Amino acid sequence: MNVSDQRYESSALDHVLILAPYRKDADYLGRLLRDHDIGVRVGTQADDLDELLAASPGVLVATHExxxxGIIAAVAGHLQAQPSWSEIPIVVLLDRASRPEQVRAELGRVWPRARLLFYQRPVTTVELASGVQSALLARLRQRDVRDHIAKEIELRRELNHRVKNILASVTSIFEMTRRGATSMDAFAEDFRGRLGALDKVHSAVFRSEGDSTSISEIAQLTFDPYLLHGEDRIVAHGPPVVLSREPGTTLALCLHELATNAIKYGALSQPKGQVRFNWTLSDDDEPDLAIVWQEQGGPVVEEPTRAGYGTRYIRSALASIFGTKPLIVFDKAGLRCEASGPFSRVAGQPLTHGRVKPE
Structure with missing residues (x-):
C-alpha cells in the first residue's frame, strides 16, 4: 500500500487510517481530517495494509471502493487479534448506487468486533469530521477502560502480595512468641505488642505518598508508648532518611524488639535508664546507612546463655535489609546494636510533604 506523506501521530490509537484506492478520494479525506487537527495515514493499495494496521490506528475510514x-479479510484478521477491551470504530463511505442494508449486513458478519458507522455519499465535511472525532473519542474511552482494567489487575496482585506477606509475618511472630512464652499472659502481652508495632508502621506507610516512610516517623511511632510523663527515655536522632515499605516495616519490628527487651531486662527497667537510637548517612557518592542502638543507666548486662526470639529476629532481619550481619554487644554498661549497609538497598521515594523531623 502506498502511504501518502501525511502527518502521523505516534501515540497509539490517536490517528486515523484512511483506506481509499483512488488518489483523489485519499487526498480529499486526508486534507479534510488534517484541517480538523486529526492525525492520518492514507493507503491507496492493499500491499502494506498489515503494516498500517499494526500501527494501531484509532479509527479506520474506508471508501466503498x-x-x-483482500482488504476485508485483512481488516477481519486485525479485528480478531484485538485485545478484549478493544472495539475499533470503522467509518464506511458508501457510494450512491450501493445497497446500504446489504453492505451493513455483510460487514457486520465479517467484522463482528468493530463499531461500524455508515455514511452515504455525498456527505458534508462537518458531518464526516464530527463522526470521525466522535469515533476517536470513543476509542480513547476504550483505552481508558483498558488502563483502568490493567491498573485494577495490578492492584489486586499487589494486594494479594501484601496480604500474603502480612499473614506470613503474623504467623512467624506467633510461632516465635509461642516458643518463647512462659505463660499465657506473657504470650498474649508479647504477641499483642509485636502486632501493634507491625500495625503502626503499616499505617505510617499507607499515610505517606507512595510506598515510603521516614526513619524519624518509624522511630516516633515505635517509641511513643514508652514516653511516660514527658520523659524522653528513648532519644532518636538522625538526618532525613526515607525507607521503602519492607525495610521500614522490618526496622520498626526490630526497634520494637529492642525497646521491649530494654523494658524487661535493660536500661528502661531502671528509673534513670536511657536509650539512644541514632542513624547516619555517609558522604560517599553511594552512601551507607548506619544505625546504632545504645542503652545506658540500666542494670549490669550479662550475655544470655542462649539467644531469645528478639535477638534471633533482630540478627536475621537487619542482615536481610542491610546485606551484612548486625553487631550486638552485651556490654556491661548497656546493650549496643549496630548495623550498616548500602543505602540503595533500603531507599524509598522522597516524601513530598511534612514529616516528623529528627531531633
Missing part, C-alpha cells in the same frame, strides 16, 4: 475481498 476499498472494500475488496
Amino acid at each position: 476499498a472494500l475488496t475481498p
